[in-house]
Amino acid sequence: NREIYTNIYDTPWFEGCTYPKFSDEEYERRYKITREKMSRVGVDVLLAPGGPHHWSYGGGMMWLSGHWNWHCMVEYVVVPMQGETLQVYSQAGAHLEASRRLSYVKDLRSSRGGQFIKVISEWLHERGLEKSKIGIAESDWQFHEYVPINHLEQLEAFCPDATIELLPDFFHELVYLKSLEEQEFVAKAGKLVVDAIYAIRDRARPGIMEFQLAASAAKAILDGDGQLDFLIVGSTPMDHPAQLFGNPRPSWKELKEGDIILTELAAGYHGYSAQLGMPICVGKPTDRVRKFFDNIVLPGYLKMAEKIKPGNTLEDVRKAGLFFRENGAQSRPLHLHGIDFVSNSPHIGKDHVRAFPYEEEIKPGACLMLEPCPITAEGDLGMFYGHTFNVTEDGAVRVTDLKDELLIAT
The missing domain is CATH 3.40.350.10 (Creatinase/prolidase N-terminal domain)
Incomplete structure (x- = not known):
């Protein structure tokens, strides 16, 4: 009964x-x-x-x-x-x-x-x-x-x-400041989201639809006892792009040779999440895409990443992000946010830091998602490039541990 x-x-x-x-x-x-x-x-x-x-x-x-x-x-x-x-x-x-x-x-x-x-x-x-x-x-x-x-x-x-x-x-x-046990769970979420981005790269080929790429990412996450938070996956042609950010609603749009896939993925592990976003080229990158990544996207990201360590301030990270405008590019308003369980305070943009007073100095235990999305001066292509960091006593550990590169699906 x-x-x-x-x-x-x-x-x-x-x-x-x-x-x-x-x-x-x-x-x-x-x-x-x-x-x-x-x-x-x-x-x-x-x-x-x-x-x-x-x-x-x-x-x-x-x-x-x-x-x-x-x-x-x-x-x-x-x-x-x-x-x-x-x-x-x-x-x-x-x-x-x-x-x-x-x-x-x-x-x-x-x-x-x-x-x-x-x-x-x-x-x-x-x-x-x-x-x-x-x-x-x-x-x-x-x-x-x-x-x-x-x-x-x-x-x-x-x-x-x-x-x-x-x-x-x-x-x-x-x-917002995590214990060592909590940081271990964040690191496991980071491993899952790395598996997810590789699953997208490995499945990407002409004829595959955006939602199928998201499905492959989901399988990789679930296969590691993970939780789906969000899967942002979208594509646009490299030779005449018209997209600044991935598609929050992956569609039935079919990939074509010469497309670039824009991503932002978030996976959870028993309540703790990590995020990752990297562009993936379907076939050889065009010269314009390669130069934008090599000369703007990656150097600007690395300059900001260097500032993520204990004792520095969020303002130090914000100033490093001026690289994109100083080198002729635009960007999305948001460059970095915190992760308590998911996206949350603090937030850093091109011209602002929005944080509680206790967050303004970077401290061990903080979890930060560095996610600049530089946009070409013409405004036709953005490349979201983001990784999750656990701040430690000695510096910062990137839990989305894979090589800094423009991914290529062949």
């Missing part, structure tokens, strides 16, 4: 199933700094939501549990100042039992058909926390989105004596 299936627990199902996980010490670190910030902002209980879309990428829910949500807008981890936490998962039965083998949170409960806030409120009442000050973090701290309005209304109804506060930018400060 449904009630028994919903509440089933401690079955032998999925025995022997194992997953890549962080250590208990790593999770203890995360909860320690989470509670320190809760104390700083003055809340007794934190609702940490997370959703499946790009800008959330699991959010605080994933970071505090290791669980990935793909069923609904948000799921939750609920953190009190003291004691065990609660995780509310959308599903029940077999889904729930499988997730118990993955999640760090021991008290993992079903939403009972989407009744997330009712389950959370019952838990708060069980612990005498229904009158406390409850903070709700953003599920998406790029576009500053929180939780569905009905969830907020239900929390107010179920806990009328609680003080409820929305907490902007709660988690980014905690996750």
Whole structure:
């Protein structure tokens, strides 16, 4: 019956199933700094939501549990100042039992058909926390989105004596500098996205469609236990180009001899992502394409990459990016962004640095995506060239580890 299936627990199902996980010490670190910030902002209980879309990428829910949500807008981890936490998962039965083998949170409960806030409120009442000050973090701290309005209304109804506060930018400060364990997961995501770019190069030939290139990239990522974040793949003729950036919606357009493929790929590994973009020529590059890459794209990228090291500032990187304009090229507005779980602060453009004060100096633990996209003076061709870096105590390690070159599909 449904009630028994919903509440089933401690079955032998999925025995022997194992997953890549962080250590208990790593999770203890995360909860320690989470509670320190809760104390700083003055809340007794934190609702940490997370959703499946790009800008959330699991959010605080994933970071505090290791669980990935793909069923609904948000799921939750609920953190009190003291004691065990609660995780509310959308599903029940077999889904729930499988997730118990993955999640760090021991008290993992079903939403009972989407009744997330009712389950959370019952838990708060069980612990005498229904009158406390409850903070709700953003599920998406790029576009500053929180939780569905009905969830907020239900929390107010179920806990009328609680003080409820929305907490902007709660988690980014905690996750933008990664531990050594987290950097290892970023490095694994980097390996996956390298496999993906090579899969595109190896399949590219006349007659293959853009979406088929994306499919080959997807297979390479999934084959390494990765997650698809995004696959931007587009093509244009080298002898009369008309494209500045890859196609966010890879199409049925067939490749032709003499095309150039423009890419930006992002792969995840258990909640941590890396990005990579390199142009790929179908056949021999034209002289114009070769000269633009050799004289503008690669030298400008390398000048910026030299500045990514501890103690330098984001402004140092921005100034290095002036190379493109100084040498007669244009560029996309964005040259670099951070990666906490996915694309996020800081952001560097030709004439601006947008960052939190604590990000302005480059520090060990930061993860940065250097992604200049120089554009010809005529405005007919751009070449996105981007790689992901883990900043270390000694410098920076490029996790998308492959040779700096103009890729050629033959």
